[in-house]
Amino acid sequence: MQSNGILGGIRSGEAIVRGRAVLRPFNLLMEGGASLHLLEKTTSSRTEPVENAMYRFFSGKKVRIPKIFYNTFDAAAEEGVLLMEDLAPTHRNIADWNAPLAAGALTDLLGLIAEFHACGWGQADLPLPEHLGSLGNYMQHLNYLERDYAYFRQHCAFRLGAEEHALYEHCLRRLQEHAGRHIDRIHARHHTAYIHGDLNACNVLYPAVPGALPVLIDLEAVRTGLCSEDLVMLFVHDFHHGEAQTMAILQQYYDILHAGLVQTYPWEQFMEDMRWSLMEGLFFPAKLLAHEGVQDEELAWKSIEACRALLEATG
Ligand SMILES: Nc1ncnc2c1ncn2[C@@H]1O[C@H](COP(=O)(O)OP(=O)(O)O)[C@@H](O)[C@H]1O
Ligand SMILES: [Mg+2]
The missing domain is CATH 3.90.1200.10 (Aminoglycoside phosphotransferase (APH), C-terminal lobe)
Incomplete structure (x- = not known):
């Protein structure tokens, strides 16, 4: 995004630890001043967390869940990673x-x-x-x-x-x-x-x-x-x-x-x-x-x- 001139910078917020999960907000600052609010949720787990699999299952179906931009299980780090839309500004x-x-x-x-x-x-x-x-x-x-x-x-x-x-x-x-x-x-x-x-x-x-x-x-x-x-x-x-x-x-x-x-x-x-x-x-x-x-x-x-x-x- 940065090399295409879409992105001005990334600002990350304070992480919140909740049990096995860590939530961290990110602001993607777009050229022109707009920004995109994202939330990263990482969950430590030996196998793919249910949540990652379920976001895959429900995304694209007729149901309102946050938009997911990135969804992966990192086997080496033993964590599921979700990058989703942060609804804090609207919800x-x-x-x-x-x-x-x-x-x-x-x-x-x-x-x-x-x-x-x-x-x-x-x-x-x-x-x-x-x-x-x-x-x-x-x-x-x-x-x-x-x-x-x-x-x-x-x-x-x-x-x-x-x-x-x-x-x-x-x-x-x-x-x-x-x-x-x-x-x-x-x-x-x-x-x-x-x-x-x-x-x-x-x-x-x-x-x-x-x-x-x-x-x-x-x-x-x-x-x-x-x-x-x-x-x-x-x-x-x-x-x-x-x-x-x-x-x-x-x-x-x-x-x-x-x-x-x-x-x-x-x-x-x-x-x-x-x-x-x-x-x-x-x-x-x-x-x-x-x-x-x-x-x-x-x-x-x-x-x-x-x-x-x-x-x-x-x-
Ligand atoms: N996509 C999101 N947009 C805005 N707030 C969120 C989002 N996801 C989580 N939150 C906030 O973070 C809190 C904890 O997230 P949640 O996914 O429910 O984790 P936990 O498994 O710890 O309950 C939620 O109750 C909500 O207030
Ligand atoms: Mg919860």
């Missing part, structure tokens, strides 16, 4: 938002997520995550949930009543009883999606300028799963809207998703998937406490209320 992440979300923002968000899910619908190119690899693995995963719950029951700093504990136990039994069917269905890639896998509010960038659209970032946890897993994470654990509005959100998401799928995804199946993900999601606060010592009463109540309400509302 903010939605971590500061609170429920209820404004109608227009919600519609844009649901469109973004539904388009993302439609891209890998029913596809089998990604290896399955370990806990879904076999019925044995999934049962083991449920044993871990049970163990986390036992710890949570003993150590959580807030009071849950007998009814709440009965709900945890009921859900665990239901997951165990139907595990075989769940794994068979996942293995057949029957209505599976490539889900984002870490769809918390920090991983959605929303436009701060008129006319721009929201964007999904951070593809390092993308995996095969149920679309409902992402929805539970964003619309129960982060932005819980209560029973009636959550049902309206699910309906709106479903209509957009369905319009983008070649095959029929029956509403009843979607509701069954929601129930499954809500039951699994119920154990998220227990996992957080058992593994990271996080006492999050609000999160526990959101997941209990959503599970209770939607298990009833959806059959």
Whole structure:
């Protein structure tokens, strides 16, 4: 670019270290004064990071993710390198938002997520995550949930009543009883999606300028799963809207998703998937406490209320 007179210079900003990843902004100063904002994300890894592979998969598909200018795995340095468009000048992440979300923002968000899910619908190119690899693995995963719950029951700093504990136990039994069917269905890639896998509010960038659209970032946890897993994470654990509005959100998401799928995804199946993900999601606060010592009463109540309400509302 420099030899073609396009580039005046490169200015790099402060690097931010986040776990295995380092993010560093770059400004490419163009001749004439304009500049191009880029962000480099390097991730140390022995093999190509999932995120690099997923940016390759999703780039060019009908989904809004940052533009990627360079995507490689450097085997010698053992790191994945991504050079992407830095959306900081036009977007903010939605971590500061609170429920209820404004109608227009919600519609844009649901469109973004539904388009993302439609891209890998029913596809089998990604290896399955370990806990879904076999019925044995999934049962083991449920044993871990049970163990986390036992710890949570003993150590959580807030009071849950007998009814709440009965709900945890009921859900665990239901997951165990139907595990075989769940794994068979996942293995057949029957209505599976490539889900984002870490769809918390920090991983959605929303436009701060008129006319721009929201964007999904951070593809390092993308995996095969149920679309409902992402929805539970964003619309129960982060932005819980209560029973009636959550049902309206699910309906709106479903209509957009369905319009983008070649095959029929029956509403009843979607509701069954929601129930499954809500039951699994119920154990998220227990996992957080058992593994990271996080006492999050609000999160526990959101997941209990959503599970209770939607298990009833959806059959
Ligand atoms: N392309 C981007 N444009 C603007 N900001 C970004 C971009 N990618 C990441 N960020 C910011 O950096 C933060 C961390 O990046 P992310 O890819 O989510 O890494 P991590 O895996 O550490 O969560 C994000 O929450 C967001 O605020
Ligand atoms: Mg992130």
